[in-house]
Amino acid sequence: MRTAIVSAMHEELAAVLALMPDESRQPVAGREFWVGHLHGREVVAVLSRIGKVAAATTATVLAERFNVGEVVFTGVAGGLGAGVQVGDVVVADRFLQHDLDASPIFPRYEVPLYGTGEFRTDAALTTRLAAAAARALPAARLHRGLVVSGDRFVSTTPECRALQAALPQALAVEMEGAAVAQVCHDYGIPFAAVRTISDRADDAAPGDFARFVREVASRHSAAIVEALLA
Template identity: 45%
Template sequence: MRLGIISALHEEQQGLVEAMQGPQKRSHGMRDFTLGTLWNIDAVCVLSRLGKVAAAMTASILVEKYAVTHIVFTGVAGSADPHVNVGDIVVAEALLQHDMDARPLFPRFEVPLTGLQRFATDLELSTQLAGAAKDFLRDELAKVIQASERQEFALQHAQVHRGLIASGDQFISSAMHVKQLKADIPDLLAVEMEGAAVAQVCFELGVPFTVMRTISDNANEEAAVDFMRFVQTVASPYAFAVIQRLCQRLAG
């Protein structure tokens, strides 16, 4: 196994590169790739930058140039469900592009010429990731997140959800927008900007993948208020601890 680990922002992957044993730096396509070993798993870490095109290109390079066999995307997302709260983790079972609309040629959300609206994640990899996330929230949350942050972001009852994530080239910061998306896609749990593009690339290249998103906001008018601080103080340590546990599970 060679595991490709993608995040959109530097802060979302902070600590993983530093933890890598025998790191080797490579540059390609205006991206920096770090190859090495993470907790006995051969791994490649890279930042995709924001948006579907950037994410798709990054995933393609990981597979075609750096021969990764599995991909995991870690980052943040906005909640699209009243039962999914800030500080919760959503592990995708499937992803769709909420801004894909080629009607009347194809049904809404369907990616033309694939026959698919939703791209399913790898069941085994997603199950391992969800298990790692649950173990982290149960055993380590209080150790790695400061009490002030746990209190401010109400992380005391954080939980793991599995289900549908939607991606689009939009930072959603309107309660009406997310309400309409939820009405159009009733089982939607979270919204972000990259995962469904990675999903399509992995589907077309036959690469198992999974996506983990820490909920940073409710995708409403307050979405950007504490976004970067949340990423730095909550989402970053979440991602590090969960990826560590995932690698240990895969290596074991």
């Protein structure tokens, strides 16, 4: 079975690629898919780029062209939950698009014609990923629950507070996971996602995010992926 490792930013994926001893580059749809092995497991690693459409395109190519058996998304997110702080790790058990609103035709957040706004991650793969994160980063606090996605970098305190009020169960906010979850649902591919908290999605987020991605994100992603596949 081939595992797809996906990240939205180069910094998040670079250290994963460094672990692959025999990767070969396969360009598809303007992206570079790196096919090889990690700890003897078949792997394809790819940079999805940022945002829901880019993430959906990437997930579709993984399903159609590379016939992956499971998809794992790693990267960073902004913390929303009251106890979710910078440096914590969030493993998603479900995703929702916080910027999707087809009301009054459909309820707010519901994906039209699906009858739901939430897409759950695969239970078994998510449990494996959470265990890998705990082994790889034993000093980090681990959370598991709802992660929300939208085509906006949430970086002001008023917007952060509005999201917390509208979606009080949300632990973190990012820009890709809900799209990948929906594509994997459509193709019947197990999906799991882990995010390290880079900022609190507030007025300090731009500086915190840039520094965290540069200094921490790639190292965390690689450690978790290696623990998952070892």
